[in-house]
Amino acid sequence: MKKEVLRKSIEKSILESTRIIKDSRNFIQEIEESISVISKCLKNNKKVLIFGNGGSAADAQHIVAEFIGRFQLERKSLPAIALTTNSSILTALANDYSFETIFSRQCEGLVEKGDVVIGISTSGNSKNVKKGIVTSKKMGAITIGLLGTKGGSIGKICDISIIINSSSTPRIQEAHRTIYHIICEEVEKEFKE
16 A cells, blocks of 8 residues: 555544544533433442443443543542453353343343443444343343444433444444543542542
């Protein structure tokens, strides 16, 4: 690839990412609501559970690491669980039931009334994420969807849906990271020592 073509391709990706992240301002109210419900949940000694597939699974683990460890401020550890990390659970459920149950079955055993459950899906249509959200709502959790495209079927069932208006998985994930970093930063301020 010629240097000039490569340079234009890089610039195009940066500009597209910047535009999509900038458009996330359309969801300030939903981001504020997410910060509020997560803070309230944690102040009430409840927990946050998060899940997604592929890069969204990595994002779930990233968010949990920010809550358990710290984002920027020294404060107590905040209870959060990524339902994407236990390979024995994931493979047993996928084998014994189906891949669609890997989150819902965990939610059935772990979610309590007052918890916050965050499902991440760039398509908004991941069947296992949707089942996890449905089960969590039945258990009395407040549900948040970090979604893409037009929100898909998951966007219609979450208590709070943050939908990135793009069909590009990497651009959606970049915007999700900006949003969840903002959420982590603002929630953390509520627990500063």
